[in-house]
Amino acid sequence: MEYTMGTKLTNISVDMNNVKKLCKINKYKGEQIVYKKQPKNVVTSMTDDAILKFVYDTYIDSFLGGQENLVKLIHNEITPQSRDEISVVEFRDVIKTINSAFEDIKICSQTILELHGYLHRYSLIRGGRYRNEAIGFIDFGKLNDDFDNVHDIEKNIESKVENLCEKYYKFLEENKIQDLIIIAFFIMDFMLISPFKEDNLAMSKILTLLLLNKSGYEVGRFNSLGNLYHDENYSYFRTLFSRHVDFERESYNMNKWLDYFLSFILTAYEDLSEEMNLTRNKKETKTRRIEKVINSTLGYFTKDDVRNQCPDIPEPTINRVFNNLRKSGRIEVVAKGRSAKWKKK
Structure with missing residues (x-):
């Protein structure tokens, strides 16, 4: 499999929507x-709350307790x-x-x-070790790993991850591609490699936070960035980039992923700006x-009712508000699916 942190990233043509x-x-x-x-005290409160919300948003839909x-x-x-x-x-x-x-983390x-390993330091499950078995993710009838010998999986994964990290620093040093684009496709390649038997999704969130912080x-x-990369998004984009497609489709897929990634980061900044009352023209949130x-x-x-009346509001923001209203018990879904119906409680 050819990953994105190589010629694909070097040759990427970013569409104007993502440039904006x-x-x-x-x-x-x-x-x-x-x-x-x-x-x-305000900064401390903000940073502490961000951590707590990050964890809450990450686990609220899967936590059984x-x-x-x-x-x-x-x-x-x-x-x-x-x-x-x-x-x-x-x-x-x-x-x-x-x-x-984050400044001292290489x-x-x-x-x-x-x-x-830190994600498993209190448990009996051993962390801090790459998986040593073929991934259970199928594409066109073939295992997603491209190793000749399954016994070499762990060693090959280590090599792929190290190569990914080296390319990250190489692209940053060359300074020809914007940092956010490099970060987005570092995470995509990490998803494609899926180096661990479990917690690849959690690690994707952790690495995104780390890379964003390091680039300022x-x-x-x-x-909170906890709503980034839900299971369905994770699986969808991994499938998208696991397939062999022509150049035009490949470019579309890369911009599709970049749009998802940038939209979420932009929404997080917009929400923070509104919370801090930094919006210059004090518009309604x-x-x-x-x-x-x-x-x-x-x-x-x-x-769709919201989309039609507020066409300028991005999809991640609409989803976040609906999720928050659902969690707070103010609305509930009555018909699931792509055209889900909701009602006020």
């Missing part, structure tokens, strides 16, 4: 100094007992480490192994506008 997103994100990046100049216990675990109010509970605490501690020590195979995009230090559409609708409503 890059410009907006870089504008927000320049305003980060405002967050850091807040009183120390209930919302109340999840919050208590994150706040260290109860002692974890089950494997699920231990995982929450381990993930929280890794995110804390990333946000406090991007290499050893670092990635250590971070994965510190939105994840002040706002996107969340409030979506809520007004919902509240003005009699009976059932769909996300």
